[in-house]
Structure formats: structure tokens, C-alpha cells
Amino acid sequence: MASLIGSYSLFFGLGCSLLVVLFSLKDLKNLNNFDNKILSLTFLQFLLVVLSFFGLIISFVNSDFSNLTVFNHSHTTKPLFYKISGTWGNHEGSLLLWLLVLTLFIFLFLIRSKKEPKKYRILTILFQQIIIIGFFIFLIKTSNPFDYIYPVPKEGLGLNPILQDPALAFHPPILYLGYVGTSIIFSSVLAASVSNYITKEWAKHIKQWVIISWIFLSLGILLGSIWAYYELGWGGFWFWDPVENISLMPWLALTTLLHCILVLEKKSILTSWVIILSIATFTLSMSGTFLVRSGILNSVHTFANDPERGLFILIFLFTLIFLSLFIFFFFHKTDKKNTTSFFLLSKETSILVNNWFMMYFLAVVLIGTIYPIFLDVISSQKISVGPPFYHKLIIPFLIPFLLMMAIGPKLNWIKSELQNKFYLASFFVISLFLSFMIIRMLEISILINTVLFASAFYLFFITLRDFFIKGFKNLAQNIAHFGFSLLILSILFNNFLSTEIITNLKVGETYQSNKLTINFEKIEKKKMQNFEAIIGKFNIKNESNFIEILKPELRIYNQPNIVTSEADIKTNLFSDKFMTMNLVQNQEYFNIRYQKKPFMIWIWFSVLIISFGGLFSLLKKRYES
Amino acid sequence: MYGRKVKLRFFFIILILITLSLSVFLILKSLEENVIYFQSPSEIKVLAEVKKNKIRVGGMVKNNSISVQSEELKFVITDFKNEIMVTYSGVVPNLFAEGKGVVAEGYLKDKNFFVATKILAKHDENYMPPEVKAAIEGK
Numbered sequence: 001m002a003s004l005i006g007s008y009s010l011f012f013g014l015g016c017s018l019l020v021v022l023f024s025l026k027d028l029k030n031l032n033n034f035d036n037k038i039l040s041l042t043f044l045q046f047l048l049v050v051l052s053f054f055g056l057i058i059s060f061v062n063s064d065f066s067n068l069t070v071f072n073h074s075h076t077t078k079p080l081f082y083k084i085s086g087t088w089g090n091h092e093g094s095l096l097l098w099l100l101v102l103t104l105f106i107f108l109f110l111i112r113s114k115k116e117p118k119k120y121r122i123l124t125i126l127f128q129q130i131i132i133i134g135f136f137i138f139l140i141k142t143s144n145p146f147d148y149i150y151p152v153p154k155e156g157l158g159l160n161p162i163l164q165d166p167a168l169a170f171h172p173p174i175l176y177l178g179y180v181g182t183s184i185i186f187s188s189v190l191a192a193s194v195s196n197y198i199t200k201e202w203a204k205h206i207k208q209w210v211i212i213s214w215i216f217l218s219l220g221i222l223l224g225s226i227w228a229y230y231e232l233g234w235g236g237f238w239f240w241d242p243v244e245n246i247s248l249m250p251w252l253a254l255t256t257l258l259h260c261i262l263v264l265e266k267k268s269i270l271t272s273w274v275i276i277l278s279i280a281t282f283t284l285s286m287s288g289t290f291l292v293r294s295g296i297l298n299s300v301h302t303f304a305n306d307p308e309r310g311l312f313i314l315i316f317l318f319t320l321i322f323l324s325l326f327i328f329f330f331f332h333k334t335d336k337k338n339t340t341s342f343f344l345l346s347k348e349t350s351i352l353v354n355n356w357f358m359m360y361f362l363a364v365v366l367i368g369t370i371y372p373i374f375l376d377v378i379s380s381q382k383i384s385v386g387p388p389f390y391h392k393l394i395i396p397f398l399i400p401f402l403l404m405m406a407i408g409p410k411l412n413w414i415k416s417e418l419q420n421k422f423y424l425a426s427f428f429v430i431s432l433f434l435s436f437m438i439i440r441m442l443e444i445s446i447l448i449n450t451v452l453f454a455s456a457f458y459l460f461f462i463t464l465r466d467f468f469i470k471g472f473k474n475l476a477q478n479i480a481h482f483g484f485s486l487l488i489l490s491i492l493f494n495n496f497l498s499t500e501i502i503t504n505l506k507v508g509e510t511y512q513s514n515k516l517t518i519n520f521e522k523i524e525k526k527k528m529q530n531f532e533a534i535i536g537k538f539n540i541k542n543e544s545n546f547i548e549i550l551k552p553e554l555r556i557y558n559q560p561n562i563v564t565s566e567a568d569i570k571t572n573l574f575s576d577k578f579m580t581m582n583l584v585q586n587q588e589y590f591n592i593r594y595q596k597k598p599f600m601i602w603i604w605f606s607v608l609i610i611s612f613g614g615l616f617s618l619l620k621k622r623y624e625s
Numbered sequence: 626m627y628g629r630k631v632k633l634r635f636f637f638i639i640l641i642l643i644t645l646s647l648s649v650f651l652i653l654k655s656l657e658e659n660v661i662y663f664q665s666p667s668e669i670k671v672l673a674e675v676k677k678n679k680i681r682v683g684g685m686v687k688n689n690s691i692s693v694q695s696e697e698l699k700f701v702i703t704d705f706k707n708e709i710m711v712t713y714s715g716v717v718p719n720l721f722a723e724g725k726g727v728v729a730e731g732y733l734k735d736k737n738f739f740v741a742t743k744i745l746a747k748h749d750e751n752y753m754p755p756e757v758k759a760a761i762e763g764k
Binding site for chain 1: 661662716
């Protein structure tokens with residue numbers, strides 16, 4: 001029943017789209033009145049997709065196995081929480097979620113843009129509806145979440161156990177809010193180009209959408225990263241895996257766009273650049289979806305390898321790119337009179353220079369991700385690109401990037417003199433000295449690391465000082481930059497100070513090194529709702545005879561029959577102690593990994609600070625207006 | 626002669642071009658050094674020489690081949706035509722088992738002996754890495 005309602009809602013939702021397009025086209029000819037039908041229809045469409053989404057959730061909750069999606073991804077013994085989160089833990093459901101966010105955003109856009117010119121609003125609706133229609137057709141034709149099977153099976157196939165996790169329940173919706181948020185920016189920038197409305201006012205209005213998407217995208221990536229940290233058992237937070245890279249690329253583009261919008265808002269320059277970045281951000285989000293969904297990149301995100309789906313998204317993607325390029329070249333007219341006022345030492349120049357760095361980072365990630373696919377297609381040679389590639393190309397350029405981030409905000413718009421040179425220089429000397437002392441203690445290669453640490457410390461100190469001196473002025477930006485310096489510092493310390501012990505132990509055995517002993521005391525078994533847990537108990541004794549007990553877990557799920565290992569992590573402010581164990585098939589030995597990861601929590605915390613910077617800028621605007 | 630503005634713009638364009646070509650050069654060069662090739666046991670058998678760089682080997686874990694000592698783990702990767710012995714000291718992923726697909730990253734000692742530094746995780750029991758599939762099918 002719920003499936004049926006959900007299924008019909010989708011068709012009616014598509015019908016709404018067509019009507020909205022029809023009314024919008026009519027309105028375009030007669031710009032004096034804005035048809036209220038458009039607003040009601042958009043709202044109706046949103047409600048219909050919500051209804052459809054709830055239909056799917058209810059089918060999952062009731063374990064209605066006549067629904068093919070539910071059959072493929074659910075099981076009666078699964079806890080209720082994961083029955084619900086399983087709704088978007090699969091291809092069909094996640095696309096429905098994508099559609100839900102698309103319709104939500106256009107509805108919110110309509111409400112929040114009442115002051116904007118009519119032509120621009122209507123065009124934005126039109127472009128957004130093109131995307132929405134594309135996704136409706138994609139959903140209904142190639143991946144309908146409400147397909148049914150007969151005879152109705154008694155039991156479902158179950159959800160991949162590593163997806164049965166709280167962080168992963170929230171990761172997709174939040175990431176999607178970020179991804180799909182870029183669609184509004186895309187539609188809006190196209191509409192603004194056609195109606196010649198790329199101005200300061202437009203920048204002011206679209207800025208909030210950019211910031212909202214940016215916050216959600218950052219948080220979504222953070223959740224995915226935290227999940228990978230404790231669930232995949234490697235104890236790292238970023239692996240330069242293609243799937244991670246694909247979420248990083250829109251983030252880089254979006255962050256660049258955010259800074260450009262600021263310049264546009266103040267100076268009404270860089271218009272072409274803003275358009276290109278907006279288009280690029282959305283295109284990267286879409287191609288990310290294409291790459292992970294089509295099965296080209298293999299990961300936990302690849303739900304089913306259906307070439308038809310990949311092909312559809314690819315065609316759709318190319319249509320959108322073609323459309324946007326067409327609009328960019330034929331409608332967008334650059335304002336000649338504004339191109340002159342560029343001075344070497346000014347805020348806009350420093351933003352532009354850092355934009356270049358970001359574009360370079362983006363290019364590195366893009367090439368590292370795409371090149372293996374490209375090579376496979378042309379020569380069927382299988383390769384992969386490892387972390388050293390990214391580290392080597394990105395880390396050295398972080399140094400000027402960080403310095404710019406510290407000094408740039410000190411400059412004024414248009415033309416500026418660097419003030420307070422003395423304290424800027426003295427801070428740098430202090431950072432350099434501090435880093436040098438730290439590096440000497442760590443016994444790692446001195447030159448590049450000292451400069452790298454110094455530039456991160458520099459940004460850290462400068463932003464810290466500004467909290468006290470500048471107060472509320474530029475606070476949002478300062479929070480975000482401060483968060484970034486903290487992020488880089490935590491990553492660096494985490495990277496250089498992490499230690500790891502890998503060994504194979506039988507129950508009762510003890511591992512000894514000169515620093516610590518690991519005693520494998522016992523294992524116990526526990527029966528849970530849909531898995532059986534084997535819990536190991538380890539006593540870890542360090543040099544000062546302090547004993548820490550860690551209890552990593554193995555979980556044997558009933559359906560599908562998969563073993564996962566749950567790391568046990570003891571977190572405090574200074575370091576994480578991380579332990580996983582594994583049972584090698586038919587052997588008595590357990591495979592143990594014990595890691596000490598300093599400042600792990602600060603990595604997560606600093607990303608939160610960065611996102612909070614964005615949130616603060618939104619709140620401030622609210623408060624001021 | 627040309628005005629100051631034209632000169633400035635010319636200088637600017639040259640600067641962009643230099644930066645662009647420099648970064649492209651950097652990226653490509655670094656790509657060349659850091660690429661990890663994937664090879665099946667059969668491909669390794671016919672190698673002209675054993676190189677020192679990191680590679681990936683994939684195939685099936687041969688039945689009854691896993692043995693664990695306290696320091697290391699040994700097993701055999703097979704593509705049903707040829708096989709290669711692998712030693713590894715580190716953590717294996719949960720889905721590492723005999724008769725299942727596996728990808729090992731590391732260095733060749735000789736054509737029959739591979740020292741792995743990483744065994745790659747799979748996310749799903751139904752999922753077979755495409756490289757492994759291709760290696761077994763002998764493409």
C-alpha cells in the first residue's frame with residue numbers, strides 16, 4: 001500500500017514539474033505578474049516527493065518484501081533504526097532522497113527570493129525544473145524504488161553490515177544537502193547570466209545558498225571520514241580513495257566560489273570566474289554521482305552495476321554542461337569598465353591568488369582520480385594512484401597558501417598598504433622558532449617540515465590574535481581560517497606522532513616491546529539482534545605501568561553473512577588509542593592492530609570550527625537585517 | 626609603443642601560461658613516479674625483469690594456503706593458471722578468506738615471491754574487484 005502511494009506520488013510529482021515549466025514559460029512573456037500557481041505547484045511537488053519518500057520508509061519499516069528495493073536491502077531482524085536508514089542506504093532510495101532535496105531547495109528558494117527580479121526568479125525555476133525532470137525520469141525509468149516482485153519473498157537480503165552504523169545513517173542526507181544545494185547555485189547563475197543580473201545584489205542573495213551548501217558539504221565529508229576512521233579499521237581519516245576525492249572536488253570548487261562571491265559582492269568584478277566556478281561545482285557534484293553510481297569506481301557506494309544508469313547520468317550531465325556553456329558564451333557579457341582596478345597588493349588579489357592555489361589542488365585531485373579510469377579505457381591497463389602522489393603535489397603548496405590565508409584578510413580592498421608589518425614579521429619569526437624546536441624533537445627532515453609547521457602556526461597565531469583585537473569584525477572568516485590552521489596542525493602532529501603495533505596473537509598470549517606490552521586476556525561471545533559479537537579483552541601496559549583495557553569486537557552478521565570488525569577507541573583530548581582485531585579464517589591467531597593517534601579528535605573538531613565559521617556568517621546576516 | 630595597460634595584461638597572460646604549464650608538468654611527472662600497476666600472477670610470470678617499484682597483485686586466495694605465525698601471514702594468490710607466494714605482516718581485512726578474491730599491494734622479490742605491505746579491503750561479499758575478475762578471466 002505504502003509502496004503504491006509512493007509510486008503514484010512520483011508520477012504526480014513529475015506532472016507538477018511539467019505544469020510549473022508551462023506556467024513559467026507563460027510568465028516569461030508577461031513579466032508584470034508572478035503567477036502564484038508556480039509557488040503552490042512547487043510546494044505540492046515537494047509534498048508529493050515527501051509522501052513518496054515516506055512511502056518508501058514505511059515499506060522498509062514494515063519489511064514489505066513485495067517491494068524489490070526493500071527485499072534487496074532489508075531484513076526482518078534488522079534494528080528499526082537501520083531499517084529506516086536503509087531507506088537511503090541503497091541506489092534507488094538515495095536517488096529519491098536526492099530528488100527530495102532538489103524539490104525542497106527550489107521551494108525554499110522561491111520563498112526566500114521574493115525581492116529578486118521576476119525574470120531571474122522564473123528562469124531559475126525553469127533551470128531547476130530541468131534538473132528535477134531529469135532526475136524524475138532517471139528515477140522512474142532506470143531505478144524505480146517501488147518496483148515489486150511476485151511471489152512475495154518471506155525474507156529480505158539484508159543491508160551491508162558496514163553500513164549499519166550511526167554515522168553512516170546521517171552521512172548521505174547531510175552530504176546530499178551540500179551536493180544538491182549546488183544545483184540551486186547552478187540554476188541561479190544560469191538564470192542570472194541570461195537576465196544580465198550578475199551584480200552585487202545577486203552576489204549578496206546567492207551567497208547564503210553557497211554558504212549553506214558549503215556547511216553541509218563540509219559536515220557530510222566529515223561524517224564520512226569519521227565513519228571510515230572507526231569502521232574500516234585502518235585508523236586513518238583520509239585515504240585519497242577515489243570516492244573520497246570525489247566529494248573533496250566539489251568542496252574545493254565551492255570554497256573557491258565562496259571567496260569569489262565575496263569579491264563580487266564588494267567590487268562587482270570576477271563575474272566570469274564566478275559563473276565558471278558555479279557551473280564547475282555542480283558539474284563536479286553530478287559527475288561524482290555518475291562515477292560512484294555507475295560502478296566505474298568501486299566502493300561501498302556502488303550499489304549495482306547497471307550500465308544503463310551510468311549512461312543516463314552521463315547523457316544528462318553532458319546536456320547540462322552543454323546548456324550551461326552555451327549560456328555562458330552567448331548570454332554573458334563582461335562589463336568592460338570594471339576590469340582595470342586590480343592592484344598587486346589588495347584583498348581581491350590575495351583572494352584571487354589563493355583561488356589559483358585551490359584550482360591547482362583541484363586539478364591534482366581530479367587528475368589523480370580520473371587518470372586511472374582514463375588509462376583503463378584506452379589501454380585496459382589497471383593502475384592506481386597512491387597517497388604519495390597527492391602528498392608530494394599538495395603539501396609544498398600548502399605553505400604559501402597558509403601564509404596568504406594569514407596575510408590576505410589583513411589587506412584592504414582595491415589598493416592597500418600592509419600595516420603593522422612589525423607584528424606580522426615578529427609572529428612569523430616566533431612561529432618559525434617554535435616549529436624548529438618541535439621538528440628537532442621529532443627527528444624528521446628539517447627544512448620543509450619546519451616551514452610547513454611554521455606557516456600553519458603563523459596562521460594559527462594571527463587568527464588567534466584577531467579574535468581578541470578585532471572582536472566582531474570579520475569574525476566568521478576568522479573562525480573558519482582559524483579552524484583551517486587547527487586542522488592542518490592536527491593533521492601534521494597526528495601524522496608524525498602516530499605509532500602502530502601490528503601482531504598476531506592467540507588468546508592468552510602477550511606481545512612485548514620495549515615500550516609496552518599487550519596482553520590478550522580472553523574472548524567472550526554475545527548474541528545481539530542481528531549479529532553475534534566476539535569481544536576480545538586486551539590489557540595494554542605502557543612504560544609507566546598504566547594499564548588500559550581495550551575491547552575490540554568482531555561481528556558476525558546473519559544476513560548477509562559478513563564479518564565486520566568494530567574498533568575500540570579510547571579518546572581523550574590528546575590522543576586516541578585505537579585497536580582492531582581480526583580472525584583469519586580457520587586459524588587460532590587473531591590479527592591485532594594497536595595504534596596511538598595523537599590529536600585525532602582535534603581533526604574532527606577543527607572541521608566543525610570551519611563549518612561553524614560559515615554558520616556564524618549566516619547568523620550574523622540574519623541578525624543585522 | 627604599447628601602453629602600460631597592454632603591457633601589464635601581456636605580462637599577466639604570460640604569467641598564467643607559465644604557471645599552468647609548470648603545474649601540468651609537475652602533476653604529470655609526479656603521476657609517472659607514483660602510479661601503481663596492477664598485475665595478475667600470470668603477467669608476473671612472463672615479466673622480462675623484476676622491477677623494484679610497488680605493484681598490486683590480484684587473484685584468488687588459494688584453498689588451504691593461509692598460514693599464520695605470530696610475526697607474519699603467508700598465503701598464495703592464484704589466477705588458476707599461475708600462482709604467487711605472498712608474505713604479509715599487517716592487518717588483513719575482514720573479508721580476507723580462502724577461495725575469495727584479494728588484492729595485495731607491495732614489492733616483488735622474484736617471480737614467485739611477493740612481499741605485501743597492504744591487503745586491500747573489500748566492502749561487500751558479493752563484490753569482486755574488477756581487476757581480480759579480469760585477472761581470473763585471463764583478459
